[in-house]
Amino acid sequence: MVGKNCFAIASDRRLGVQLQTVATDFQRVFKIHDRLYIGLSGLATDAQTMYQKLVFRHKLYQLREERDMKPQTFASLVSALLYEKRFGPFFCQPVIAGLGDNDEPFICTMDCLGAKELAKDFVVSGTASESLYGACESMYKPDMEPEELFETISQALLSSVDRDCLSGWGGYVLLVTPTEVQEKMLKGRMD
Amino acid sequence: MGDSQYSFSLTTFSPSGKLVQIEHALMAVGSGQTSLGIKATNGVVVATEKKLPSILVDETSVQKIQLVTPNIGVVYSGMGPDSRVLVRKSRKQAQQYFRLYKETIPVTQLVRETAAVMQEFTQSGGVRPFGVSLLIAGYDDNGPQLYQVDPSGSYFSWKASAMGKNVSNAKTFLEKRYTEDMELEDAIHTAILTLKEGFEGQISGKNIEIGIIGTDRQFRVLSSSEIDDYLAEVE
Numbered sequence: 001m002v003g004k005n006c007f008a009i010a011s012d013r014r015l016g017v018q019l020q021t022v023a024t025d026f027q028r029v030f031k032i033h034d035r036l037y038i039g040l041s042g043l044a045t046d047a048q049t050m051y052q053k054l055v056f057r058h059k060l061y062q063l064r065e066e067r068d069m070k071p072q073t074f075a076s077l078v079s080a081l082l083y084e085k086r087f088g089p090f091f092c093q094p095v096i097a098g099l100g101d102n103d104e105p106f107i108c109t110m111d112c113l114g115a116k117e118l119a120k121d122f123v124v125s126g127t128a129s130e131s132l133y134g135a136c137e138s139m140y141k142p143d144m145e146p147e148e149l150f151e152t153i154s155q156a157l158l159s160s161v162d163r164d165c166l167s168g169w170g171g172y173v174l175l176v177t178p179t180e181v182q183e184k185m186l187k188g189r190m191d
Numbered sequence: 192m193g194d195s196q197y198s199f200s201l202t203t204f205s206p207s208g209k210l211v212q213i214e215h216a217l218m219a220v221g222s223g224q225t226s227l228g229i230k231a232t233n234g235v236v237v238a239t240e241k242k243l244p245s246i247l248v249d250e251t252s253v254q255k256i257q258l259v260t261p262n263i264g265v266v267y268s269g270m271g272p273d274s275r276v277l278v279r280k281s282r283k284q285a286q287q288y289f290r291l292y293k294e295t296i297p298v299t300q301l302v303r304e305t306a307a308v309m310q311e312f313t314q315s316g317g318v319r320p321f322g323v324s325l326l327i328a329g330y331d332d333n334g335p336q337l338y339q340v341d342p343s344g345s346y347f348s349w350k351a352s353a354m355g356k357n358v359s360n361a362k363t364f365l366e367k368r369y370t371e372d373m374e375l376e377d378a379i380h381t382a383i384l385t386l387k388e389g390f391e392g393q394i395s396g397k398n399i400e401i402g403i404i405g406t407d408r409q410f411r412v413l414s415s416s417e418i419d420d421y422l423a424e425v426e
Contacts, residue, residue, distance in 0.1 A: 064300065064303075065297060065299075065300060070294070072293065072294075073292045073293065073294050076291065076292050076293035076294070077291060077292060080290070080291050
């Protein structure tokens with residue numbers, strides 16, 4: 001979700017195999033560099049492999065070009081990597097959030113084949129995505145300050161995952177501003 | 192020195208530590224038509240002689256300075272057909288970069304990849320090195336840049352450089368004339384004067400070629416009438 005010169009990216013913490021909960025501290029949001037984060041929902045093994053491939057590509061890019069990747073460039077890279085597996089895809093939906101030039105927040109999501117969806121306000125993915133769309137749509141306001149953005153994204157996340165039996169067991173929110181990064185755990189309904 | 196015994200095979204070092212074929216490739220470059228480039232504070236200019244073998248050749252069909260991307264141009268000294276192959280490969284690499292990152296390729300990355308191609312041809316079987324040195328001029332987020340790439344695959348960033356027949360005179364002239372705060376217009380005049388130094392015959396818009404790139408980041412080759420205008424200013 002985008003705020004004023006800041007963004008927040010949040011996920012739930014459940015890892016499950018259909019009805020069995022396997023872990024309640026699963027990390028889905030990963031750092032690419034200080035101002036770029038990616039959240040990967042979907043099949044856990046594909047999310048982890050995708051993350052490893054992306055970190056690999058980004059590190060090589062940093063070494064060759066002596067600079068960090070811009071969020072838009074990174075989104076194009078993720079899209080290209082996903083489409084390479086067009087006929088045997090990775091079963092994950094990424095959510096990319098970063099601060100670009102002039103501290104301008106950038107967010108986008110894509111499907112498992114790499115179809116980019118840019119947005120100016122919020123992007124969602126996962127099993128609870130329909131609830132999330134509804135919650136974000138009603139709670140979102142443009143140009144929120146970091147504290148208000150954190151409140152909004154937390155409420156939207158918790159209320160949506162409560163309505164989905166496959167999501168939940170708490171939340172994890174990452175709030176990024178040009179000067180600092182705040183990580184917070186949310187305690188929701190643990191079920 | 193026994194070097195000549197090692198000159199038959201590209202992939203064999205001579206006892207003195209040289210790859211003789213590459214030395215020969217550099218000779219091919221050194222006997223090619225003069226070309227030069229100058230980096231100004233607000234752009235880059237590249238220029239080359241365009242001496243045609245006969246007056247019957249249609250000079251409008253010959254273009255030595257080529258675009259690789261809208262903001263990167265290249266000129267060569269040496270064997271024309273070899274440079275065409277390199278330009279083709281560089282263009283493809285630039286487009287592949289764009290397809291992956293949706294961002295135009297930075298000049299340093301393009302130079303690095305072109306140099307890697309040239310180096311491949313010095314370490315493979317059954318091929319010969321490219322008989323060209325390239326001057327790559329571009330303008331990207333890091334400002335104006337000028338690189339020279341040699342047949343061995345080594346590349347250098349230059350403030351001003353020359354290659355080809357008249358290289359030592361041209362470089363001496365450039366060393367004297369180059370200033371750090373030169374602007375694009377001054378650089379064009381200096382480039383023309385440098386070419387004039389070693390030019391045999393009457394210089395005109397029809398027998399030299401000039402390419403420029405400024406802060407607009409669009410590389411373009413000047414038309415022969417524009418060159419004639421600059422020549423008149425320089426007289």
